[in-house]
Amino acid sequence: MTVDESVEPDRAVPAPSGWSGVRSLLLRLHFYAGILIAPFLVVAALSGLLFVFTPQLDELVYDDVVSVADSPASVPLAQQVDAGLTARPDDTLMAVRPATTGTDATQIIFAAPDLPESYRRTVFVNPHSAEVTGVLETYGSGQALPIQAWVDNLHRGLHLGDIGRLYSELAASWLWIVAIGGVVLWFSRRRKRTLLRPESGAKGRRRTLSWHGATGMWLAVGLVFLSATGLTWSQYAGGNITELRSALSWETPAVSGTVHSPTVSSSDVGLDRITAAARERGLSGDIEVTPPSGTGEAYIVQQVGRQWPTQQDSVAIDPANAQVTETLRFEDFPLIAKLARWGIDAHMGLLFGWVNQVVLVLLGGGLLCVIFWGYRMWWLRRPTRGMRRGFGRPPLRGMWRRVPGSVLAPLAVLALFVGYFVPLLGISLLLFLLLDCVLGLRARRAVGDRKEVAS
Structure with missing residues (x-):
């Protein structure tokens, strides 16, 4: 069976005014997004947590390649580049990153026809002797080493190319909606004493809801930030963001x-x-x-x-x-270009060193907890009496009909605008509406069948 509405149809409820109707509509959207989008968020959170510490893993695994013994003397940079060219004569020289300290290897970066787009082959050279310490496949503008490159592609697209990137764009498209919607719903409960902490003494589903809501309040700003910065890398919404920045002259110079x-x-x-x-x-x-x-x-x-x-x-x-x-x-740089640079680097855990990494771990771990509590609340709402078995019942259907037109119309226009600018959000929202309609028809049909049997 599916949701419990297959057994219990739309229930008659008193017509709420204004905000009550909007809150009920938002609650239903939050429910569907939480249930259906959460698996994508779990994958993104787990791969993101793994990515956070890849710089340290790379340094540990490839220490003998990227690091050298310090020495007071160094050979000319041109000689180091010649060593790299000798090691990769068939590749095309793209860039050179000279050693910054006495224990760093110089990086000679090549483009190679046998590598995928955005990948490079980097030759590491001892700046003190011009000896090649190793050759690694690196990735992206930051020349990520192999472990970080592999996890980055896992987080970005599950190693499935452009099709795989749809998962991360879908997750990023909905994360800010779920976060902001959750904050509005939790704040509207007017429990000022427990807005930022779980309710003491609560039990069962109420206790789970308390932890879900309070933790979500602490995470909300960070989750919206991860969503916004993640969308800049996405395939469709990211393209729209790039066009918008170009039109407003906000590009990176x-x-x-x-x-x-x-x-x-x-x-x-x-x-x-x-x-x-x-x-x-x-x-x-x-x-x-x-x-x-x-x-x-x-x-x-x-x-x-x-x-x-x-x-x-x-x-x-x-x-x-x-x-x-x-x-x-x-x-x-223009302010927007600076914000984009800082946002991307903070998303990757680079901006503030280990402090940035700790914050990302707290955000990722907290998101996983909030998702777990959300599913647990759904499970605790399931029918258990008699022969009725199923999943947790979603909030009431049809609440949009009770929202005043002066409120519903602007919301519909806003949804159309956001759905156009963030395409996967718009498409998935339409699918949610279709699913909701199908479940409603199924519930009404079940009621009709029961009436026929009773008559």
């Missing part, structure tokens, strides 16, 4: 790779002078050097530090004379 000089020379001063010029311009910490893609193109040197304070300054440098042709400071 970048320096021009073209050399603006009257006479273009084909000479190249080399990576060592280019790196020195970038350091002189104040690009400290971890940097990535992208060589020119052809004649008339500049070297692009960018900071890649993503902890707080964010280091994302970049410069374009003429390869003929090592003159800086353009400088872009992170402090000059």
Whole structure:
């Protein structure tokens, strides 16, 4: 059997006014979203918790590749790059990340035809001896090492390509709705003393509800943040976000790779002078050097530090004379571009180091607890008397008919707008409505059959 409404049809209820009808409608939506979307949220939470500590796992597993013994002497960067080119002669050089400390290996990053999109092959070179310490497949703009890359793809799309990405977009699309709806429902109970803590002395379903609601209040802001930042990576809603940022000129700026000089020379001063010029311009910490893609193109040197304070300054440098042709400071980014950078890095646990990781663990663990308590409440509502068996009964159907038109119309317009901008949310909401209609028809048919038998 399915929900208990297959046995008990729509019940007559007093017509609520205004907010009561909206609350009942929101409660039913929260119920369906919680029951049907929660499995996707569980997968996202578990894979996200696993992702949080992948930087430490990568460093532990690949320590002999990414780390070297310190030494007061180093060989020229160009010699280190030559070692990488010798190790991968058939790949295409994409970028170089010079060692920042004496115990770091230099990363020589290549594009390879045998690797999937967004993957690179990175050669790690000892900066003190130009010896290759290892070759690893890395992923994304941050050049994640293999363990992090594997978990990242698991969290993002279950290793199923574009089809798999639908799961994470569906989860992110509904997470903010469930979180905000839960806060509104819990706050509307007007239990001010127990808004942020479980109700003492409560038992059974009431105790479970108390833990579910109070914990959800603590998590709500963080869950909305994870939802919003997660959608920026999504396939469909993410595309709409990108178009919106472009239309409003909120895109992340970048320096021009073209050399603006009257006479273009084909000479190249080399990576060592280019790196020195970038350091002189104040690009400290971890940097990535992208060589020119052809004649008339500049070297692009960018900071890649993503902890707080964010280091994302970049410069374009003429390869003929090592003159800086353009400088872009992170402090000059548009506010939205800064927020996007900070939001993505905080979502990944990079912004505040271990503190960021602990917060994500609390959010992920708390979300799993809230989902567990939600399912438990559903189970505790199941019919158990006589021959009646089934699952927990959802809130009453048909409450939308009791919502004033002046309230229902704006809600419908808002739902259409959000559903268009976040497509998987809109499509799944329509499916929820269809499911609700089917269950309603089934309940009415069961009542009709019983009346025929009784007559």
